[in-house]
Amino acid sequence: MKLKVGYLIVREEIFSPIVKTQVIDILKSVNREKYEIVLLWACRLDYMFKKKEEFNKVAAYLESYNIKVIRIPVLVLKFPLSKTQIHFLKMQLIYRLKKIIRINNINIIHARGYNAGYIAAKICETENSVKSVFDARSPYLTEINSTYKVKKHSKKYKTWEEIEKIILKKSDVSIATTHNFQDYLAKNSNNTIVIPNNAEVKSESQMTKLCNAQSRKSICYVGSIGYGWNDIRVYAAFTKKIIEKFPDINFEYYVMAQNINTVKKEFNKIGIPKDRYMVKNESPEKLHKKIAGCLCGLQIMARPDVRMGIKTVDYLSSGVPIICNKNAIGGKEVVDEHGVGVSFNDEIDLNVFNFIEKQLKGNSGMATKCLKVAEKNFSTKNVSKMYENLYSNLFQ
Structure with missing residues (x-):
């Protein structure tokens, strides 16, 4: 049976160099005889117009590798989201993604990052035949504390602490990029695996x-x-x-x-x-x-x-x-x-x-x-x- 993977990205720009390396280069290398890929991009609403040309180029490129791209426009405020904003994001995405999953017969949701991971975990609560892969990329709690200056005792930080536990508990497998990161995720997950970052390696x-x-x-x-x-x-x-x-x-x-x-x-x-x-x-x-x-x-x-x-x-x-x-x-x-x-x-x-x-x-x-x-x-x-x-x- 050919498995169908829905790779979910929430708000990241699919035409950025990081996504090009870590997502697009990986997906186009996956064996297409065994796996069918659908890239699910929950993008900013204004990108439907502002970034239309860039998107069309990426979509055409991916389609040349038999990778289908589906845009799902959303209204999202600046990250990291508050509890209310997360709920608003969930309301915009859950129903539409469930419909896309059923129409495209998707078996696996591969969620990149914490925002996508939470959406995927909530979807799989009712879509029992769909497996959820949480690709953590980085420890989000550390990121919002150091980069966005979200204090550890704040409501927003505690919200994301709870979300992290939900994601790790409900995902079928969680991916870390290092063994030390795996140890961190394993505190709340029963199934973790290490898959490192990738790069083009010249001879x-x-x-x-x-x-x-x-x-x-x-x-x-x-x-x-x-x-x-x-x-x-x-x-x-x-x-x-x-x-x-x-x-x-x-x-x-x-x-x-x-x-x-x-x-x-x-x-x-x-x-x-x-x-x-x-x-x-x-x-x-x-x-x-x-x-x-x-x-x-x-x-x-x-x-x-x-x-x-x-x-x-x-x-x-x-x-x-x-x-x-x-x-x-x-x-x-x-x-x-x-x-x-x-x-x-x-x-x-x-x-x-x-x-x-x-x-x-x-x-x-x-x-x-x-x-x-x-x-x-x-x-x-x-x-x-x-x-x-x-x-x-x-x-x-």
């Missing part, structure tokens, strides 16, 4: 063409940055210590356009010379090459984070080892398990300095090792097979 010969490993003299950071999870002040302090220790090393920060001035402000505040770093917003198409030309990639967190950051697989799939601290729990898990970088505790220690010196000398074999680890564990091809196995196991 060693392709990477050799992109850069000369012997000339690597920069340490890079890739991703959003500010005063939340990825705190610029932590990265600024690290940057200053390294440039003081290594006069030949510079830093490259590839961040969101709106983060550029924040980086410059904090670096200037602690006296980091402008000629020792570069900060810019780079297109996703060019990032692979930029990362590949660097010595190491950074993942340093101000507070504990069990996620596997997108940057973790971006670095490794570009042949670049990782420098992380103990708070980057997900990244540290990968570094320690596979030996693809170095980690430190509260302060930069001698191990970090020695690791950087070794990379500067070249010929450490680290680039090759990173690529092999990425190919085996995080390539889109292999990660998509993990999802296929998950879908099949739900009906065994």
Whole structure:
């Protein structure tokens, strides 16, 4: 029997680079002889008009891989939602999604993130023949506390605590990106599995063409940055210590356009010379090459984070080892398990300095090792097979 999967996304933009990598690239790699895919996009109502052209391009692209896309416009206020707003979202989606599920004979709802996970869990309360997969992506309670400044004793935080328990209890399986994150989810779920982030992994010969490993003299950071999870002040302090220790090393920060001035402000505040770093917003198409030309990639967190950051697989799939601290729990898990970088505790220690010196000398074999680890564990091809196995196991 060919299983039919309804992949549910609530409000995220399906034309964003993250969704392109983590969703679209995965779905188009899933074996179409065994699984039929329907992408269910609960989008902002105004996107039906404002983003019509972008949507049509994505839909046409997906249809070329026999993936059907269904838009479900909703009125949603800014995340994270309050209890009343969640109820309003549920009222808009439940009936329409149930109808879509029945018309399309969907067997599995694969819900991306907490908002989608809650909707899927509520649907499956009455649609008993449909299995629910909760793809957590990141610990939402930590995210709303650190990024959106939702206080732990607030009504909104307690609402999401309860929602998290409901999702984990009612979902047939919950996916974590790391084993540490799995331990967290398992406190309220009887069935959890680890499926990591994915990335396009280039071959060693392709990477050799992109850069000369012997000339690597920069340490890079890739991703959003500010005063939340990825705190610029932590990265600024690290940057200053390294440039003081290594006069030949510079830093490259590839961040969101709106983060550029924040980086410059904090670096200037602690006296980091402008000629020792570069900060810019780079297109996703060019990032692979930029990362590949660097010595190491950074993942340093101000507070504990069990996620596997997108940057973790971006670095490794570009042949670049990782420098992380103990708070980057997900990244540290990968570094320690596979030996693809170095980690430190509260302060930069001698191990970090020695690791950087070794990379500067070249010929450490680290680039090759990173690529092999990425190919085996995080390539889109292999990660998509993990999802296929998950879908099949739900009906065994």
